[in-house]
Amino acid sequence: MDNGADSYRRFLEGDDKGLSEIVELYKDGLILYLVGYVNNIYVAEDLTEDTFFRLITKKPSFSGKCTFKSWLYAIGRNVAVDYIRHESKCISTPLEDIENGASEEYDLECAYIKEEGRMKVHRAMRELSADYKSVLWLVYFEGFSNTETARIMRKSERQIRNLLYRAKQSLKTKLEMEGFTREKL
């Protein structure tokens, strides 16, 4: 049962509790996904809020052709891409924000990913390109299928398969450089 879809339907009917449920279900995962695009946990949090805001003001209709989660993540990706386009000039971040952000992200990872090994992999993913980070996160951490991932990233399934292969190769190289010896993700 797609809980998100049910909560959204109730929200559209006027029940604000539906919104609370959606935020509780998807907030952390969406933040960690969007960090891959903007490399800043606080910005990712704002963009996550903007994603939910877009949901509650524009009220786009959910057709049910895919999971609610993949639909929501696709909206989140669009929000992030719009943000990157508009904020294309470099904005300097104070050092304390970077340090605080790192610890916040660590806490979030602990809460969301939980497993130590996977957390280390997630850390290593930071140095990959946005597309590599995105595809690995969606497939291996969020559990989306290739089809759903293709929908979120607005690519074809074939492109996702190629991207996954290259992302894994790149991640493997990084992990090996750091002395990480796992062969499979």
Added chain:
Amino acid sequence: MKSCDEMVDSLLERREKYVLARTRKRKRTARILSVCCMCLAVGLCTVVLIVKDSLRSVSGNNELPIVSFYADIDMYPQYPLPSAGEIRMTYRLECAVKEYGSGALYRIYIDILDGDKVLPADSEIVKAELERLSENGYDVSVENYTIMDAEYSGVVALVALEQLESFDANDNYGYYIHLHDECIPPNLLPDPIA
């Protein structure tokens, strides 16, 4: 980092502000649209009135066209000169009157003859005639024009069919009336038919 409840509260607050701003924007847009429509309507009415006025000033009557030429004739007939008290109209003018009747106004030249001579427009007799015709409701004036570097002046009038048909001739003079744009200088008038 915000907790879930904090994020939900923030979202609901933002939504309230968004709805308020959207309502204000809609009201403002509606106000602007209604002002634009009013301005457009006023502008259109003004343009229509100006056009009507300008047509009225040209034609003297805001419905009738003005005829000053009749081109549908391939002949140049000779006319006997009018004798005293007589009015003679050119064939073109007669054709125009036949075609347009009371559905048009006619811009004409009036040559006032004393015997076989066309009186100059600046002569005392012509001035007196102009005054007399004006008093009788005719829209008359003197117009200067040039043909082949030669300058002329003549009496022009804008008349309705009734005024043409009941032209108030002075018994002392002959009147030769032709359409404005077929004007023939007095010294080029055809010789009187024997």
